[in-house]
Amino acid sequence: MTTQDDFQAYSFEQARFASIAKGWKALYVALCAVLAAVSIVHIPLAPWWAWGLFPIFLVPKAALWLLMWRGRTDPVPSTAECARxxxxxxxxxxxxxxAFVTWQVWLSLWGTPTSIVVLVLCMGGELVFILFGxxxxxxxxxxxAIMCVAGLILTGVLADSILGAGTYMGGFVILTVGGLSGLAYIAHQHYVDFRQLVLSRHSLAQKSERIQALQEETLRIANTDMLTEIGNRRSCFHQLEKALANSRRTGRGLSFGIIDLDGFKGVNDTHGHLVGDRLLTAMAERLRQNMAAHGEVFRLGGDEFAFIVFDTDDDDxxxxxxxxxxxxxxxxxxxGGLNIVLGCSVGFASFPKTAESETELYDRADYVLYEAKRGGRGMTVVFEERYRRIVEASAVVERALRAGRLEEELHVEFQPVLDxxxxxxxxWEALPxxxxxxxxxxxxxxxxxxxEQTGxxxxxxxxxxxxxxxxxxTWPSDIGLSFSLSRHDVVALERVLILTSILARSGVSPGRVTFEIAESDLLKDTERAASHLRHLQATGAHVALKQVGVAQLSVHLFKSFxxxxIKLDPSLARDLAHSAANAPIIRSIAALASELSIRCIVDGLETREQFDRLRSAKPVLVQGDLYAAPMNADRVHEFLAGERREVAAG
Incomplete structure (x- = not known):
């Protein structure tokens, strides 16, 4: 049923139509009551054809109106149809x-004082019904309404001529005309108020629609990555939650993947953010096309993307x-004239096979993504049962770290770096x-x-x-210390300031200290890391890159920091006996470092054969079990003394 509140969705013509349709039953009942009253009063006064034929023609027509309007109220027709x-x-x-008024005036020819009163009351009631209904x-x-007034006047004239009621005629006319004017004015005000109400509600409805559209656009923006036009991190986890709920309901599998671009940071830093943005947009489009048949793609941030794969948890x-x-x-x-080639690594986790919640899906996909990158990049790794055991074991270690008395439990061993x-x-490198x-x-x-993974x-x-x-x-003043930092140590300035404070209070000259950090860690946020590490360098300490050459050689980092x-990744030295390409790679990097006046350290030397393959790689420093295994602080002095004796002996 149409209610007044529904009018806010209608145009003015539709609101008029709906209002009349709503009140049509009452008007029909009133019409029938008037017809019945007039006919019944004149049954003993007028011939049957005078009081009986008109209702026979009018009532069916009124019934037809009722059915027609009742059948068109839900839904309300269009504005044009309503106007017509x-x-x-x-x-x-x-x-x-x-016709109705004419019939009533005609019936007054057979009237009596009583019947005239009924006719007058009926026409007065019709006047009210018409003006307000x-x-x-x-x-x-x-x-x-004017017709009704005319009918009342004619009825009065006929009553005067037939019954001699002329003394009341003037007052009757004044009352009728005055009453009509007052009622007409009130009806007009109702019409104006109704029109204003409908127009106001229609305006509010339009504003509400615009607000709704703005809310939808705001929601779209909140869930869309503005650069790539795909879903963002917020949208990713919202959709993942919905997809998990659906999978639980249907019993079908679901998988979540994370992809990390290899080499993007170097391109972004070297060629600028405009090239980087265009590169990310192009990669997002490639991912969207690749995943169109499998699921949805999202950008988590930076060069990291994710996708939800529907209806499968099959590892293959x-x-x-x-x-x-x-x-x-x-x-x-x-x-922009550049020919850019990137790589990527992918990690997957599945529901319900290896994860039960969106948090587990993300954490486990992220874990195997790290494994893929650690295993040489350019790989797809799916979380399997063996990784679950590793994760559970890692959780045991994490709990022990959090609960442990680290001041007492941690200590340091040292391994020499030699010419x-x-x-x-x-x-000496400090090893935790x-x-x-x-x-x-x-x-x-x-x-x-x-x-590292937990911070x-x-x-x-x-x-x-x-x-x-x-x-x-306690060491000789010409012997230095090398100490490794993680990405977490340099990502926040307050952590770097803690390290500078420790260095200042130690009594060790900062020039003897070199802070090592992995090349891959710096690629994640080069500008901020460079800014923070300058605080360490401002003390006089040195900065070195470790694990160089395993993925890419970022020469621009040498200048930035x-x-x-530089310390080569230990895998390059360990594989010298099996990979003929490693020796030329090490020699090339060493030559580049020499040109830049940078020390090159070959880490991981364990056999004489490995060292012999590097004899032509000058100048390099070496580190590894071939010369000395890690030792505690007490043995450092003994090792240095033995070294001095050997040099002295020639």
Whole structure:
């Protein structure tokens, strides 16, 4: 049923139509009551054909109106249809009221004082019904009301001539005309008020629609990455939550993947953000095309994207999808005259096979993405049961780190970095060690990985640095200390300031200290890391890049950070015996470092055969078990003394 509140959705013509349709039943009942009253009063006074024939023709017509309007109220027709229906109804009302009034005046010829009173009351009631029941038909209602007044006057004239009531005629006319004017004015005000109400509500409805459109646009913007025009991080997790709920309901599999572009940071830093933005947009389009048949693509931030793969948790299918994505991303891209080639790594986790919630899906996909990058990049890795065991073991390590008394449990061992031709140690690298009260000795690779992934490394670094500096304070003044930092240590200025404070209080000359950081860590946020590391360099300390050459050689980082040394990834040295290409690579990097007046350290030397393959790579420094395994601080002095004796002996 149409209510007044519905009018806010209608035009003015539709609102008039709906209002009349709503009140038409009451008007029909009133019409029937008037017909019945007039006919019944004149049954004993007038011939049957005078009081009986007119209702026979009028009532069916009124019934037809009722059915017609009732059938058209839901839904309300269009504005044009309503306007046409109202025009037709206005004409019909005028003709029907004219006929009705004429019939009543004609019946007054057989009238008595009582019947005349009934006729007058009926025509007065009709006047009220017309002015207020049909005030939406403003012109028609006024014309019909005038007809009723004319009928009242004619009835009065006939009553005067037949019954001799002339003494009341003047007052009757004044009352009728005055009453009509007052009622007409009130009806007009109702019409004006109704019109204003409808127009106001219609205006509010339009504003509400615009507000709704703005809200939808705001929601779209909030869920869209403005650069690439794909879903953003917020949209990703919202859609993932919905997809998980659907998978739980249907029992069908669901997978979540994360992709990280390899080499984007270097392109962005070298060629500028405009090229970087165009590159990201192009890569997003490639991903969208690749994933169109499988699911949805989102940008999580920076050069990291994610996708939801619907209706599958099959590992082989996911590897196939990941390999297709990697192949697509690795295709050359031409931007502004540049020929750019990137790589990527992909990690997948599945519901319900290996994850139960959106948080687990993200964490486990991110974990295997890290494994893919650590395994050499350009790989698709799917989270499997063996990774679950590793994650669970890592969780044990994490809990022990959080609960441990790290000041007591952490200690440092040292491994020398030597000039192999002078057979002289130049500095020592501090290597973290941890003996947990609950787990016992924990492999460095195991607890450092967990510390890096959870950010707990920022708790470890200050403790380890203090212990390393305390040992270095007892060494000869020409022996340096090398200490490793993580990305978490340099991403925030306050953490770097803590390190400078520890260095200032240590009693060790900052010029003897070199802070190492992995090349891959700096590529994630070069500008901020460079700015923060300058605070360390301002003290006189040096900065070195480690794990260089495993993925890319970022020469621009040498300039950005003012590095004084680079340390090659240990895998290059370890594979010398099996890979003929590694020796030329090491020699080329060493030659480049020499040209830039930067020390080059070959890490991971374990056999004489490996060293022999590097004899032509000058000048290089070396580190590895071939010369000395990591040792505790007490043995450093003994090692240095032995080294001096060997040099002296010639």
């Amino acid at each position: 229906a109202l025009r037709i109804l206005s004409i019909e009302v005028v003709f029907c009221v004219g 049909l005030f939406h038909l403003r012109v028609a209602s006024i014309v019909a 299918v996911l590897r196939s999808i990941g390999d297709e994505v990697i192949a697509s991303i690795s295709q050359p891209l031409h931007i 192999p031709f002078l057979r002289r140690t130049l500095f 060690r941890w003996t947990s009260e609950t787990l016992g000795p924990v492999e460095p690779s195991r607890f450092l990985l967990v510390a 707990l490394v920022t708790r470890l670094t200050p403790i380890l640095l203090q212990k390393a500096l305390a040992a270095a304070r 003012g590095v004084t040394a």
